[in-house]
Amino acid sequence: MKLAVVGTGYVGLVTGVCLAEIGHQVTCIDIDEEKVEKMKKGIPPIYEEGLESLMKQNIQARRLFFSSKFEKGLEKADVIYLAVGTPQYPDGTTDLTAVESAAKSIAHHLVQDAIIVTKSTVPVGSNEYLKSFIHSHLKNDVSIEVVHNPEFLREGSAIHDTFHGDRIVIGAENKQAAAVIEQINQPLDLPLVVTDIKNAEMIKYASNAFLATKISFINEIANICEKIGANVEDVAYGMGLDKRIGHQFLKAGIGYGGSCFPKDTNALVHMAGGVDHDFELLKSVIRVNNQQQISLVQKAKQRLGSLEGKRVAVLGLAYKPGTDDMREAASIVVIHRLIEEGAEVTAYDPFAMENAAPILPQQVWFAKTAAEALHDAEVGFILTEWDQIKNLSLKDVKDLMKADPIIYDGRNCFQLDDVRQHLIEYHSVGRPSIAGDLRSN
Numbered sequence: 465m466k467l468a469v470v471g472t473g474y475v476g477l478v479t480g481v482c483l484a485e486i487g488h489q490v491t492c493i494d495i496d497e498e499k500v501e502k503m504k505k506g507i508p509p510i511y512e513e514g515l516e517s518l519m520k521q522n523i524q525a526r527r528l529f530f531s532s533k534f535e536k537g538l539e540k541a542d543v544i545y546l547a548v549g550t551p552q553y554p555d556g557t558t559d560l561t562a563v564e565s566a567a568k569s570i571a572h573h574l575v576q577d578a579i580i581v582t583k584s585t586v587p588v589g590s591n592e593y594l595k596s597f598i599h600s601h602l603k604n605d606v607s608i609e610v611v612h613n614p615e616f617l618r619e620g621s622a623i624h625d626t627f628h629g630d631r632i633v634i635g636a637e638n639k640q641a642a643a644v645i646e647q648i649n650q651p652l653d654l655p656l657v658v659t660d661i662k663n664a665e666m667i668k669y670a671s672n673a674f675l676a677t678k679i680s681f682i683n684e685i686a687n688i689c690e691k692i693g694a695n696v697e698d699v700a701y702g703m704g705l706d707k708r709i710g711h712q713f714l715k716a717g718i719g720y721g722g723s724c725f726p727k728d729t730n731a732l733v734h735m736a737g738g739v740d741h742d743f744e745l746l747k748s749v750i751r752v753n754n755q756q757q758i759s760l761v762q763k764a765k766q767r768l769g770s771l772e773g774k775r776v777a778v779l780g781l782a783y784k785p786g787t788d789d790m791r792e793a794a795s796i797v798v799i800h801r802l803i804e805e806g807a808e809v810t811a812y813d814p815f816a817m818e819n820a821a822p823i824l825p826q827q828v829w830f831a832k833t834a835a836e837a838l839h840d841a842e843v844g845f846i847l848t849e850w851d852q853i854k855n856l857s858l859k860d861v862k863d864l865m866k867a868d869p870i871i872y873d874g875r876n877c878f879q880l881d882d883v884r885q886h887l888i889e890y891h892s893v894g895r896p897s898i899a900g901d902l903r904s905n
């Protein structure tokens with residue numbers, strides 16, 4: 465069976481590479497010609513551990529191809545995966561422009577019957593609409609089926625998640641089409657959920673909303689812990705031992721970011737609103753997250769009176785470690801606030817600086833190393849828990865920074881006992897603050 469994948473962002477590229485790895489012949493199509501030329505040479509446009517070698521292996525084995533031309537990419541394709549972006553409009557509703565544009569290109573170039581499998585996260589009802597949209601744009605006498613196969617991979621562990629996922633969801637109205645997609649995925653040997661399209665669409669949104677809810681919940685517990693004198697890490701550990709709760713997604717911090725949780729929670733609130741349901745719980749989850757992202761700057765301002773002219777080092781820019789993705793990263797909100805407050809910001813991230821530069825204020829200086837960013841800084845903000853940052857020696861941190869440094873750690877990277885030994889003033893999330901070197905005050 466010949467497969468095509470349209471759109472080579474995280475999802476499209478990883479889907480294409482993994483489908484090739486399990487033995488299928490796959491052509492990945494993208495309108496970004498420059499990106500396609502790089503991918504043909506085995507250069508992935510995203511940072512993802514293990515992706516480059518898997519890509520190169522499958523290109524060499526002549527199972528994986530890339531093209532910027534639909535007519536070529538769709539040649540003899542029996543199954544076409546659609547994995548273009550579905551960002552949000554400023555009001556939080558879903559922008560389906562790329563999906564429609566890709567669907568139109570597919571319709572125009574389809575010369576044989578095909579199953580179109582949507583991987584993109586789309587609001588409930590979109591796949592039904594898409595089927596009639598493609599029908600109305602077909603140029604040849606061919607028949608199509610639409611199947612929804614939502615994606616659950618996480619950036620940074622995308623390859624692992626594809627081969628070791630918890631489930632594969634297949635939403636289809638046509639049993640034969642569902643069976644074809646089951647067969648394609650069979651080598652992965654993962655639990656299957658075969659259901660109708662609306663359920664599949666909702667499973668994706670409900671899953672992301674639930675995970676976001678867990679994060680905002682633990683962040684609220686963290687905020688109370690700070691005031692009450694408890695430690696959220698011990699609390700989360702004790703909670704997580706209950707198998708009904710589990711340990712995952714109970715890490716308190718600076719709030720969730722990324723290309724999915726923020727937009728998908730907003731989209732679900734709008735979807736609910738569209739059927740006259742006020743999704744109060746999810747609205748609160750979003751509000752709590754927005755507040756969490758600015759909380760550390762507010763604390764710094766309260767502690768110092770003003771941030772005007774203060775030299776601030778920001779360590780970690782990506783929305784989480786293991787990726788160079790800056791979409792909806794908490795660092796964007798934090799750094800804009802710091803600049804508004806008059807701080808002089810030097811930033812460092814091991815992988816995301818290239819993506820960060822165009823979206824951060826011009827006043828931000830980028831350092832080549834964490835040490836360079838910390839040099840002579842009065843305040844440090846830690847926003848991504850990269851190993852390189854977690855492994856910094858606190859002695860070096862203290863030596864590099866100005867006298868009596870203050871650290872705001874949005875990712876709880878350091879052990880409190882370690883910090884205490886180094887006499888650094890340290891404020892983390894949901895844990896007791898540490899006063900610093902009282903002798904020098």
Ligand SMILES: NC(=O)c1ccc[n+]([C@@H]2O[C@H](COP(=O)([O-])OP(=O)(O)OC[C@H]3O[C@@H](n4cnc5c(N)ncnc54)[C@H](O)[C@@H]3O)[C@@H](O)[C@H]2O)c1
Nearest residue numbers: 471472473474475494495548549550562565566584585615
């Ligand atoms: N990023 C993730 O971790 C993740 C995980 C699960 C689900 N999703 C969902 O998967 C979808 C894709 O996300 P992403 O992050 O991979 O997207 P992305 O925005 O990173 O990439 C989209 C790609 O599609 C290409 N494209 C745009 N219009 C096109 C067209 N008309 N024809 C061909 N190619 C076109 C772009 O050039 C780009 O390479 C979204 O709906 C997202 O919500 C993403």
Ligand SMILES: O=c1ccn([C@@H]2O[C@H](COP(=O)(O)OP(=O)(O)O[C@H]3O[C@H](CO)[C@@H](O)[C@H](O)[C@H]3O)[C@@H](O)[C@H]2O)c(=O)[nH]1
Nearest residue numbers: 615616617618619713714715717719720721722724783784
């Ligand atoms: O306990 C936790 C877990 C995560 N986060 C934050 O939550 C965000 C999202 O993290 P993660 O879920 O690991 O990354 P994504 O790659 O955005 O993956 C999510 O979004 C994808 C796109 O829909 C889904 O496919 C995945 O299943 C879902 O986990 C990041 O900012 C994390 O720092 C926390 O603050 N605390």
